[in-house]
Each structure stands twice: as C-alpha cells, then as structure tokens.
Amino acid sequence: MSDARLLSALSSLSHVAKQLEIPPPAAPELDANCVKLNMNENPFPLPAIVREAAIAAFERHYLYPEDDNVGLREAAASAYGLSADQVIAGNGSSELLGLIYNAFLAPGDVVAMMSPGFSFNRKLAMLHEAQFLEIGWGKDHSLPTHQLLFGPARDAKFVVLANPNNPTGTFVPVADIERLVAQSDRLIVLDEAYVDFAPDNGLRLVNRYSNLLLLRTFSKSYATAGLRVGFGFGHPELIGRLRTMQNLFNMNVIGHAVGMSIIAHRAAFEENHRQIMLERERTSVALSKLGFTVLPSHANFLLARVPEGHDGAWWQATLQRQNVLVAFFPEKGLENFIRITIGTERQMDAFLSTVSRISSSSI
Numbered sequence: 001m002s003d004a005r006l007l008s009a010l011s012s013l014s015h016v017a018k019q020l021e022i023p024p025p026a027a028p029e030l031d032a033n034c035v036k037l038n039m040n041e042n043p044f045p046l047p048a049i050v051r052e053a054a055i056a057a058f059e060r061h062y063l064y065p066e067d068d069n070v071g072l073r074e075a076a077a078s079a080y081g082l083s084a085d086q087v088i089a090g091n092g093s094s095e096l097l098g099l100i101y102n103a104f105l106a107p108g109d110v111v112a113m114m115s116p117g118f119s120f121n122r123k124l125a126m127l128h129e130a131q132f133l134e135i136g137w138g139k140d141h142s143l144p145t146h147q148l149l150f151g152p153a154r155d156a157k158f159v160v161l162a163n164p165n166n167p168t169g170t171f172v173p174v175a176d177i178e179r180l181v182a183q184s185d186r187l188i189v190l191d192e193a194y195v196d197f198a199p200d201n202g203l204r205l206v207n208r209y210s211n212l213l214l215l216r217t218f219s220k221s222y223a224t225a226g227l228r229v230g231f232g233f234g235h236p237e238l239i240g241r242l243r244t245m246q247n248l249f250n251m252n253v254i255g256h257a258v259g260m261s262i263i264a265h266r267a268a269f270e271e272n273h274r275q276i277m278l279e280r281e282r283t284s285v286a287l288s289k290l291g292f293t294v295l296p297s298h299a300n301f302l303l304a305r306v307p308e309g310h311d312g313a314w315w316q317a318t319l320q321r322q323n324v325l326v327a328f329f330p331e332k333g334l335e336n337f338i339r340i341t342i343g344t345e346r347q348m349d350a351f352l353s354t355v356s357r358i359s360s361s362s363i
C-alpha cells in the first residue's frame with residue numbers, strides 16, 4: 001500500500017539524494033571471533049595512560065566539548081611545529097575531506113583524484129554534483145606530475161592524493177609531491193592517513209606552500225578509528241575558511257581527550273608501528289610464496305593480486321565464509337586484487353593459514 005504523505009515528502013528530495021542507495025536496514029552482525037582485516041583498523045590496545053584519559057573524559061559526558069577544539073588544536077600545533085591557526089581538528093579526517101568539498105566545489109566543478117584512490121572522494125564529488133576526474137598513477141605508481149599540471153586536471157578546483165595511497169599502499173617521494181605543489185596554482189590535498197607507517201611525510205611542506213592542505217588521522221596509526229580524531233594542516237586563511245564551515249561541537253569529549261593524550265604520548269605507539277611493519281613484511285613474503293603478487297606497501301595494509309584461477313571477489317567471499325574479512329574493490333583494474341589490513345601476529349597467522357588451506361583445496 002503506498003503512503004501518500006511519504007511519497008509527497010520524498011518527492012522533495014534533491015535529485016542527488018535520489019541517486020544514493022539507501023543502506024540496508026540492518027548490517028549483518030559481525031562474528032566476534034572473525035579475523036577482521038578489511039578496514040585498515042589497528043587492533044593493538046591503547047597505552048594505559050590514553051585509556052585513563054578516555055575514562056576520565058567520560059565523567060564530562062554532560063558537558064559540550066570545547067568550542068572550536070582550541071586545546072586540541074593547540075596541542076597538535078605544538079607537536080607538529082605549527083601554529084594553532086594552521087590546524088583544524090576533525091571528527092576523523094573524513095569530516096575534513098567533506099568540509100574541503102563543501103568549501104571549494106559548486107555543481108559542475110571538476111575535482112581530480114589520483115586513482116585508484118580513497119573511494120569516499122567519489123561519493124563526496126557526487127554529492128556536490130562535481131565532475132570527478134580520476135588520474136591514473138604513473139609507471140610503478142609514480143606521480144604523473146606533468147599530467148596533473150598540464151592535462152585535464154589543470155581545470156580541477158583541487159587535486160586529492162593520498163600518500164601512502166589507499167588501496168595500493170604505495171608511497172611516492174615527498175620531493176615529487178613538493179614539485180607538484182610548487183608548480184601548481186591549484187589547491188593540493190595531501191591525505192596522509194597512513195603516513196606513520198611510511199619512511200617520510202609532507203609536514204615540512206605546510207609552511208612552504210600556501211596551496212597545500214595536509215590531512216592526518218589518528219584512526220590508523222593511533223588505533224582510534226572508533227573515536228574519530230583527525231587533523232588538517234595548512235595556511236591560516238585556508239584553515240580558517242574550513243573552520244567557519246564546521247559543525248558546532250564536531251568532536252566529542254572522549255575523542256578530544258584521547259587526541260590530547262595521544263599527542264602527549266606519541267612515543268608509546270612506536271612499538272605498535274614497528275610490529276605492524278614487521279607483520280606487513282612477514283605477510284607479504286608468505287603471500288608471495290602462496291602465489292599472490294603483493295604491491296610494496298608503506299601503509300598498514302597490503303594490496304595483493306590473487307593467483308590465477310579466481311578473482312578478488314571469489315577470494316573475499318571464500319575467506320569470509322571462513323570468518324576472515326578482507327576488502328575487495330569491484331572497480332575496473334582491481335578485479336583481481338584483495339586488500340588485507342595488517343593486524344596482530346595471531347590475526348595474520350589465522351589469515352595466512354586460511355589462505356593456504358583455500359589455495360591447496362582449490363588447485
């Protein structure tokens with residue numbers, strides 16, 4: 001039976017909203033024992049001192065968080081060698097990506113992303129009715145600077161690139177990015193979500209170039225994907241524009257306190273990063289022996305081409321039936337790949353033995 005009131009209300013949806021698929025009413029429940037390697041989360045426990053900060057913050061649950069995240073922005077500024085007006089704090093870096101799209105795009109504008117890249121950008125472009133230009137990585141996943149400067153991306157309002165990149169895990173030298181930023185009069189958004197697992201980072205470029213916006217998140221290297229802490233660094237004018245557009249009280253008191261505590265105790269995470277990098281190497285070698293071709297990764301995940309015979313979708317579904325979750329991307333060019341987050345030694349053992357079992361039974 002049709003509901004006339006609902007139909008009438010829905011008829012007012014914007015045409016962009018009409019194009020979006022409504023998520024299913026209930027996501028399938030996760031088995032608590034599954035080996036979850038599909039979302040680049042960091043499964044290591046937080047240092048006790050950071051946990052204590054979270055618990056203490058809970059006592060302030062009835063208060064609004066600090067206006068404009070002043071304390072958190074100041075702490076991040078002093079840790080990263082910037083001033084507070086060069087820093088915006090976000091409810092995860094995805095909030096900040098959204099703000100950038102809000103601030104810079106009107107319908108019909110062009111935005112360019114290095115591709116394959118973080119697919120959330122595609123959705124943001126669609127929400128803004130922008131043309132989404134995907135620029136392929138160069139040979140050996142290098143940055144095609146000339147193409148970005150003089151090809152169709154020349155007309156983009158901004159260019160987004162992640163370094164290390166998701167989903168490839170590949171890393172381009174910061175000098176190449178600097179060359180692009182220096183020669184471009186466009187805004188370049190450098191998303192460094194995975195940079196703490198990489199050999200270098202672009203922080204030093206922030207004070208050199210006013211057309212650079214650098215994004216960081218604590219979701220991956222600081223194990224707080226569920227608490228939502230991210231930062232944007234850039235020229236005070238750019239950052240100020242984004243801050244004026246931000247939601248009131250965008251973060252919560254726990255995320256705020258945990259962010260402050262992580263900044264004060266960053267050294268306590270070094271062992272976590274070291275272990276992830278060791279497991280990354282071990283998993284990469286073991287997967288290669290099982291017939292996978294693994295891209296060199298500088299992130300907390302691996303992108304692996306699956307052995308001939310089955311595609312990435314088959315591997316993802318087969319692993320999932322055995323309670324091991326990995327990511328698969330249906331887009332063109334990635335059909336034969338799966339992306340595996342690097343977890344604990346135990347999780348990687350479970351993953352590798354499941355892959356090995358599947359490989360020997362599907363010959």
Ligand SMILES: Cc1ncc(COP(=O)(O)O)c(C=O)c1O
Nearest residue numbers: 092093094118162166193217219
């Ligand atoms: C490249 C990249 N940027 C940003 C994000 C968003 O991270 P956050 O949890 O800070 O919103 C992700 C998450 O997967 C990512 O892969």
